[in-house]
Amino acid sequence: MTIRPTRREDIAPLQKVLDETGLFPGEMLPGMLSGFLSDDEGADIWLTCEADGEAVGFCNARPEELAEGTWNMLAIAVLPVAQGHGHGAALVQHLETMLRQDGQRIIIIDTSGTDMFAGARAFYRRNGYDEEARIRDFWAAGDDKVIFRKSLL
Numbered sequence: 001m002t003i004r005p006t007r008r009e010d011i012a013p014l015q016k017v018l019d020e021t022g023l024f025p026g027e028m029l030p031g032m033l034s035g036f037l038s039d040d041e042g043a044d045i046w047l048t049c050e051a052d053g054e055a056v057g058f059c060n061a062r063p064e065e066l067a068e069g070t071w072n073m074l075a076i077a078v079l080p081v082a083q084g085h086g087h088g089a090a091l092v093q094h095l096e097t098m099l100r101q102d103g104q105r106i107i108i109i110d111t112s113g114t115d116m117f118a119g120a121r122a123f124y125r126r127n128g129y130d131e132e133a134r135i136r137d138f139w140a141a142g143d144d145k146v147i148f149r150k151s152l153l
Contacts, residue, residue, distance in 0.1 A: 003094040006046035008037050013055035023077045047094055049087045056082040059091040069105035092127050100152045113144030124148045
């Protein structure tokens with residue numbers, strides 16, 4: 001397994017990851033990656049996980065505006081057939097190491113409180129994230145926003 005910065009040639013395989021996980025529509029990915037893949041000095045981090053030479057997952061994080069040393073992991077996804085083999089945990093650990101080495105303080109993750117996202121919440125807990133807050137009915141009626149937090153210090 002290899003974790004590395006996302007490259008342009010990763011777009012198609014990562015769209016497959018998105019389409020198979022249903023995290024968000026794969027056609028959104030090129031636009032989301034455009035700033036990161038350009039020569040602009042954006043702060044976003046996009047990491048790709050490769051297994052046997054194939055892109056099987058990714059994560060994306062960006063600094064929180066108006067906060068010092070706080071990052072938000074906006075997305076993490078692994079192909080369903082590759083889940084349960086440590087790829088997601090490796091992506092999280094790689095991101096945390098990068099941010100720690102850069103002197104960053106906190107990572108937060110926003111997710112849904114619905115049953116559909118119970119696996120995601122369990123994943124974050126297994127990787128050392130604590131539920132910090134819950135905003136009732138944030139995403140929609142009956143769909144809470146659950147905020148996880150982990151200190152990097």
